[in-house]
Amino acid sequence: MHGTEMSMASLTAWKFDTPYGAEAALDKLRGLADQQLIVVQDAAVVSWETGKRKPKTHQMHDTKSAGALGGAFWGLLFGLIFFVPFLGLAIGAASGALFGSMADVGISDSFIKNVRDKVTPGTSALFLLSSDAVFDRVKEQFPGTEAELISTNLSAEQEAKLREAFAQES
Numbered sequence: 001m002h003g004t005e006m007s008m009a010s011l012t013a014w015k016f017d018t019p020y021g022a023e024a025a026l027d028k029l030r031g032l033a034d035q036q037l038i039v040v041q042d043a044a045v046v047s048w049e050t051g052k053r054k055p056k057t058h059q060m061h062d063t064k065s066a067g068a069l070g071g072a073f074w075g076l077l078f079g080l081i082f083f084v085p086f087l088g089l090a091i092g093a094a095s096g097a098l099f100g101s102m103a104d105v106g107i108s109d110s111f112i113k114n115v116r117d118k119v120t121p122g123t124s125a126l127f128l129l130s131s132d133a134v135f136d137r138v139k140e141q142f143p144g145t146e147a148e149l150i151s152t153n154l155s156a157e158q159e160a161k162l163r164e165a166f167a168q169e170s
Contacts, residue, residue, distance in 0.1 A: 022124035
């Protein structure tokens with residue numbers, strides 16, 4: 001199989017204006033996957049209720065897909081976005097290396113900062129690793145929700161690095 005035959009995976013973040021919008025969107029995405037409009041490899045939801053100090057996060061549990069990144073990846077990503085600021089950690093050498101490895105796999109400082117700036121109390125976000133996505137059709141599924149796309153596209157090489165970095169320990 002040549003590299004050109006592989007479908008490109010995208011890691012996207014969608015922001016919703018309510019704490020429960022992302023959860024509802026995930027349900028709709030399962031429907032889109034059933035219609036083969038999108039291939040969901042992995043997904044996670046962040047919901048942040050007004051008045052809470054930090055958001056709740058959970059990943060899609062029924063990822064039978066070989067493409068699923070797993071809890072280590074989501075834990076690290078959400079840690080960098082939401083929990084590092086709360087812990088008051090200075091970004092020292094160790095976390096600098098973490099940010100470096102995230103950048104290697106297509107998750108830039110600006111992606112992390114964008115999500116951090118936009119996902120605030122009273123909102124939610126859906127993080128989606130997908131391929132063969134028809135984004136216009138996906139967006140049509142969320143009329144009136146003001147779903148905002150904060151996107152980063154992974155090259156095949158970055159996707160491979162991401163999988164390697166977060167390969168499940170057997």
